[in-house]
Amino acid sequence: DGGITQSPKYLFRKEGQNVTLSCEQNLNHDAMYWYRQDPGQGLRLIYYSQIVNDFQKGDIAEGYSVSREKKESFPLTVTSAQKNPTAFYLCASSRTEQGDTQYFGPGTRLTVL
Amino acid sequence: QKEVEQDPGPLSVPEGAIVSLNCTYSNSAFQYFMWYRQYSRKGPELLMYTYSSGNKEDGRFTAQVDKSSKYISLFIRDSQPSDSATYLCAMSARSGGSYIPTFGRGTSLIVHP
Numbered sequence: 564d565g566g567i568t569q570s571p572k573y574l575f576r577k578e579g580q581n582v583t584l585s586c587e588q589n590l591n592h593d594a595m596y597w598y599r600q601d602p603g604q605g606l607r608l609i610y611y612s613q614i615v616n617d618f619q620k621g622d623i624a625e626g627y628s629v630s631r632e633k634k635e636s637f638p639l640t641v642t643s644a645q646k647n648p649t650a651f652y653l654c655a656s657s658r659t660e661q662g663d664t665q666y667f668g669p670g671t672r673l674t675v676l
Numbered sequence: 677q678k679e680v681e682q683d684p685g686p687l688s689v690p691e692g693a694i695v696s697l698n699c700t701y702s703n704s705a706f707q708y709f710m711w712y713r714q715y716s717r718k719g720p721e722l723l724m725y726t727y728s729s730g731n732k733e734d735g736r737f738t739a740q741v742d743k744s745s746k747y748i749s750l751f752i753r754d755s756q757p758s759d760s761a762t763y764l765c766a767m768s769a770r771s772g773g774s775y776i777p778t779f780g781r782g783t784s785l786i787v788h789p
Contacts, residue, residue: 603684605782608776
């Protein structure tokens with residue numbers, strides 16, 4: 564089955580800890596994205612990557628970091644500098660045709676205790 | 677003014693009704709228009725995408741784009757309780773070699789038996 568996987572589904576973190584969210588795709592898409600979704604606020608772009616070993620900040624990159632060492636993988640690290648990290652995190656990927664229409668993973672719910 | 681406006685609802689309809697979901701936008705450069713369906717605690721699922729103006733039909737779903745009015749719609753015929761979800765509109769324009777979409781906040785739809 565082709566698709567995007569995210570793990571874990573639920574993640575709990577103590578304040579002051581860094582955590583890494585996994586995102587893998589086998590769609591052979593070049594571009595990958597990370598979004599944060601909070602109730603009533605829609606999707607906000609954190610980081611995106613159009614190609615391996617390159618990535619750009621989105622609208623809310625502060626307190627987050629990413630890497631893109633492989634085409635299939637785009638992990639997101641939520642650092643202790645992120646002041647309000649409790650949210651639903653969504654990974655997406657896209658191809659360059661069709662205006663880069665995005666396909667989403669199932670999401671990771673991060674809760675800071 | 678936000679680039680994409682979408683009424684959050686909730687919109688409550690009886691089973692079998694025709695549902696109309698809408699978004700307005702301000703950026704005349706948008707070329708690609710998408711609709712996503714998102715069930716609670718799940719990732720968004722791409723329903724429809726349209727390039728430029730016109731209508732596109734897929735089963736019970738019809739997407740309509742009116743670029744002159746900067747207005748897009750998603751119609752759902754013979755609505756079912758399983759259609760109860762949040763519907764996100766998204767649209768994109770080419771910028772620096774990529775198409776990063778702008779999302780609406782989503783409309784919550786409830787179809788009751």
